[in-house]
Amino acid sequence: MRHTLPLAPQFYVTAPQPCPYLEGRMERKLFTALQGDGAQRLNDKLSKQGFRRSQNVLYRPSCSDCAACLSARIDVSKFAPTKSQRRTLRRNAGLERRATSPWATEEQYALFRTYLESRHAAGGMADMDAFEFAAMVEETPIRTRVVEYIDTATGDLVAVCLTDMLDDGASMVYSFFDPARASDSLGTHVILDHVDIARESGLPHVYLGYWVPGSDKMGYKAGFSGLEIYVGGAWEEMRDPDDYSAQAHPLSNDPIAEQVADIALPDGMPLRPSRG
Incomplete structure (x- = not known):
């Protein structure tokens, strides 16, 4: 007899730890397990509310004294590449996109290590070994693709993106690329190509x-037209980036119980009480 995991998600909060984006801040995450037959529906629904996926977990920032992290997405209908972005597309015209099932390879891991050592040597993923990398790629209960970019002239793998296919978009979970090709703006190219994938x-x-x-790590996202950010429980078209402050008074953040109560779940999926 087949048994499925409970559909009712339960939410938890992580212990505070140093923020990877803003010096001197502490971060805390609200998260729930992504499991059971309703995993795809839950991921679709919560992604629209600022959550992100990491393997079998959905999370969003829930810091006690800061609300700087804002979920961002491109409205494909309003996107138009800048002159610089059009040049990026021309520079990378020789790349071929290959979308595959979520399966990790040695070639991907070698590129991943090169990328980390060049760009994020002190980051949280710096010590990730091949088995942990495989788990990041392969442990997904939803519709996920590995999108590879191959240099057709050399056959080299130059960029990779782990991408979730949602009911309303393509979600770029994690991407990395060859740092030796910095002048090609591969990170920008991958985003531009995902606009094409969505279309x-x-x-x-x-x-x-x-x-x-x-x-500074996240500033590049503001350079894409049609950008929307999730603020105060709703998506809005991004205004001047300077209008958004990285500051937030502690009392402006709702208690965890209220945050959980305000989460909209898929139809027919009950909510279990949160736990600290």
């Missing part, structure tokens, strides 16, 4: 993860 799939959005005002 080809008839999907209205490309989810980019979090944009953090005041963080």
